[in-house]
Amino acid sequence: MMVALLIQSAVTVAAGSSPAGSWNAVLDLAGGQLPFVVTIGRDTRRWKGQLCNGDSCQSFSAVRVEGDSLVLEITDYDAIMKAALRADSLVGYYHNVGSNGPRTIAFRASRGRPRATTGSKHLLGRWDATYFQDQGTSPRVFEFRNGSGGFEGWIISSTADYGPFAGAVVGDSFAIGLFDGSFVYLLTGKLQGGTLRGTFHAGLRTQTPWTAVRSTGAPHLKSPTEVTGADTTERLRFSFPDLEGRPVASDDARFRGKVVLLDIFGSWCPTCHEATPALVRLYRRYHARGLEVVGLAFEATGDTAVDARQVRRYRDKFGIPFPLLLAGVNDNESLAAALPQLHNLSAFPTTVFVGRDGRVRQVYAGFHGLATGPHASPAREFEDEIERLLQQRGE
Amino acid sequence: MTSLGFRRLGVALTLRSMIFVAPASLTAQAPTPVVMERAGYLAWLKHAANSPLFAVAQRPVGTGLRLGPPDADVPLEGVAEHRLTGDGGIVRLDGPTEKEQSGGGRSFQLGTYKLFLSSSPSGPVVTVFEPPSGKQPPGYYPYHSSLVFIGPMLPPEQPGKLRVLGTDGIEVEGTEVGAVLVPLGGTTRLRVLRIPLGGEESELEIFFRDGSNGDGTYPAGRFVSLIPAGAGKFRLDFNMARNPFCAYSAIYACPLPWRGNVITQPIRAGERYMGGGLEAPEVEGDPK
Numbered sequence: 270m271m272v273a274l275l276i277q278s279a280v281t282v283a284a285g286s287s288p289a290g291s292w293n294a295v296l297d298l299a300g301g302q303l304p305f306v307v308t309i310g311r312d313t314r315r316w317k318g319q320l321c322n323g324d325s326c327q328s329f330s331a332v333r334v335e336g337d338s339l340v341l342e343i344t345d346y347d348a349i350m351k352a353a354l355r356a357d358s359l360v361g362y363y364h365n366v367g368s369n370g371p372r373t374i375a376f377r378a379s380r381g382r383p384r385a386t387t388g389s390k391h392l393l394g395r396w397d398a399t400y401f402q403d404q405g406t407s408p409r410v411f412e413f414r415n416g417s418g419g420f421e422g423w424i425i426s427s428t429a430d431y432g433p434f435a436g437a438v439v440g441d442s443f444a445i446g447l448f449d450g451s452f453v454y455l456l457t458g459k460l461q462g463g464t465l466r467g468t469f470h471a472g473l474r475t476q477t478p479w480t481a482v483r484s485t486g487a488p489h490l491k492s493p494t495e496v497t498g499a500d501t502t503e504r505l506r507f508s509f510p511d512l513e514g515r516p517v518a519s520d521d522a523r524f525r526g527k528v529v530l531l532d533i534f535g536s537w538c539p540t541c542h543e544a545t546p547a548l549v550r551l552y553r554r555y556h557a558r559g560l561e562v563v564g565l566a567f568e569a570t571g572d573t574a575v576d577a578r579q580v581r582r583y584r585d586k587f588g589i590p591f592p593l594l595l596a597g598v599n600d601n602e603s604l605a606a607a608l609p610q611l612h613n614l615s616a617f618p619t620t621v622f623v624g625r626d627g628r629v630r631q632v633y634a635g636f637h638g639l640a641t642g643p644h645a646s647p648a649r650e651f652e653d654e655i656e657r658l659l660q661q662r663g664e
Numbered sequence: 665m666t667s668l669g670f671r672r673l674g675v676a677l678t679l680r681s682m683i684f685v686a687p688a689s690l691t692a693q694a695p696t697p698v699v700m701e702r703a704g705y706l707a708w709l710k711h712a713a714n715s716p717l718f719a720v721a722q723r724p725v726g727t728g729l730r731l732g733p734p735d736a737d738v739p740l741e742g743v744a745e746h747r748l749t750g751d752g753g754i755v756r757l758d759g760p761t762e763k764e765q766s767g768g769g770r771s772f773q774l775g776t777y778k779l780f781l782s783s784s785p786s787g788p789v790v791t792v793f794e795p796p797s798g799k800q801p802p803g804y805y806p807y808h809s810s811l812v813f814i815g816p817m818l819p820p821e822q823p824g825k826l827r828v829l830g831t832d833g834i835e836v837e838g839t840e841v842g843a844v845l846v847p848l849g850g851t852t853r854l855r856v857l858r859i860p861l862g863g864e865e866s867e868l869e870i871f872f873r874d875g876s877n878g879d880g881t882y883p884a885g886r887f888v889s890l891i892p893a894g895a896g897k898f899r900l901d902f903n904m905a906r907n908p909f910c911a912y913s914a915i916y917a918c919p920l921p922w923r924g925n926v927i928t929q930p931i932r933a934g935e936r937y938m939g940g941g942l943e944a945p946e947v948e949g950d951p952k
Contacts, residue, residue, distance in 0.1 A: 345839065
């Protein structure tokens with residue numbers, strides 16, 4: 270209810286009858302409304318548009334008007350949004366498909382732009398959060414600030430860095446969302462005394478209560494290199510088909526005596542989209558000195574034709590010069606089965622550093638720098654590790 | 665009804681006010697999210713290449729499978745002999761002219777058939793699909809607002825992780841997280857498991873049987889999700905009950921009924937059943 274009031278109060282309604290313009294949109298999750306903004310425009314030939322979380326926007330792959338419906342495609346994540354277009358409203362759904370069926374979430378929008386709201390100094394800054402689920406707990410770090418688009422936040426776990434979340438704040442309460450066509454996340458919270466309390470909503474139905482206290486500066490999360498373990502007594506083995514179906518294996522001559530980075534990723538994974546350009550740069554910089562990079566894709570549907578198409582798009586989008594292999598689907602069982610020498614492999618992306626002797630030297634979960642907060646790339650840490658491994662001799 | 669029991673939505677305003685979303689279920693019509701979720705699911709069943717409606721075989725790859733000829737492990741009309749073998753996370757398909765390999769969650773095209781590989785704690789499993797062909801899913805009972813409940817979750821009797829079969833008949837590791845009491849057939853306790861969906865998402869699932877099983881609904885029982893409703897309460901909407909995949913095709917393994925989780929009253933809501941699947945597995949000492 271609070272979220273609904275926040276959204277309504279933040280909306281300035283404008284009139285119009287075509288899809289062009291700015292739309293205040295929400296996904297109706299079981300526990301609240303995830304706010305975001307859709308903007309639609311038109312050039313001489315076609316409709317185009319963007320999906321925005323605060324100031325962070327991405328373009329839709331395609332925008333179409335079909336009869337009285339507006340169709341928005343996000344091909345990076347094989348997702349679609351379709352809504353009945355009325356003068357001042359859009360009413361429809363967001364839809365994408367996994368290996369065991371679809372995810373369908375109600376989507377609606379009204380014309381206008383959200384009025385930017387800002388958080389007080391009592392909310393801003395870095396917080397050490399604890400998620401409570403079932404009988405266990407897990408740590409997160411929240412970082413809140415006022416950007417040019419208003420109150421925004423990031424959620425950092427031991428394996429991932431999500432953000433920016435954008436939305437509205439009223440007094441000591443906030444409701445901020447992150448929706449990019451793949452991630453469907455909503456964070457609601459309220460400051461009570463010196464403690465923040467709230468709920469993290471993931472997808473349509475998952476809700477996790479949390480509390481948070483001001484960060485003291487002491488480490489609250491596991492280091493990204495401590496999340497996933499590896500069997501280092503033997504050479505790391507892998508063998509998967511590339512996008513043309515040809516097998517690529519760790520025993521191939523191209524990897525012998527080389528330093529190898531395995532990039533465990535998915536085209537559906539926004540954090541992977543952030544990490545890949547850095548890996549491409551590392552490959553271009555160090556390939557001549559003995560670095561190989563291989564991307565292992567764990568995709569959504571398990572349909573080779575569909576997943577290969579998604580990964581080709583991904584390759585072309587980032588100009589990836591190294592091989593990308595279809596390694597499995599993005600569930601824990603598939604990950605564990607594909608790479609049994611790695612233990613607790615749970616983050617997308619995960620980067621596995623393999624020395625010239627073929628053994629795992631380091632496993633880095635996620636793609637963020639804990640020491641310096643959101644947006645900190647670990648690329649420099651990766652460079653240091655690559656330099657160190659290149660100087661070592663193989664067997 | 666005990667104070668811990670689930671109550672019909674709308675019976676008490678105090679309970680209704682705890683629901684985060686508008687209580688559209690008080691009307692006779694299905695709320696928009698229910699309509700939307702059902703429509704999306706039905707469209708997937710009708711058209712997806714890996715829809716369980718079009719599955720013709722599902723087997724663990726184990727030490728290897730022969731596919732194609734009539735005497736093969738998996739006979740496939742019009743397909744020459746092929747062999748599927750597993751090696752760790754890799755599955756290889758060898759045929760007269762082609763050799764392909766795949767990770768644990770990929771697919772092969774074999775003539776007009778499509779082979780999807782799934783991973784399970786016991787090793788890779790292959791499911792074979794024929795092309796989508798106009799088969800119709802069973803559909804749903806009319807919406808009943810009287811079969812929507814809200815209430816608290818009780819602590820689990822035996823907390824911890826356990827392996828169960830998911831909707832697709834493949835093993836998954838769930839966590840026993842609690843139980844709910846529903847005022848149906850007296851007061852019935854239903855166990856709740858959290859099933860991971862990947863990333864930060866999971867589903868609170870109840871696999872239950874009821875008095876309609878074998879008489880309009882699938883004999884082995886159905887799944888229904890428990891939806892967090894805020895203030896420590898959860899919403900249970902039997903209109904969202906859905907079949908395990910073994911209801912669509914007898915090739916799927918059927919989940920064993922979860923001990924307990926039997927509602928003696930018929931629940932004529934949610935997904936229906938029109939035959940074609942397996943008979944209900946029996947559990948010793950557990951009344952059907």
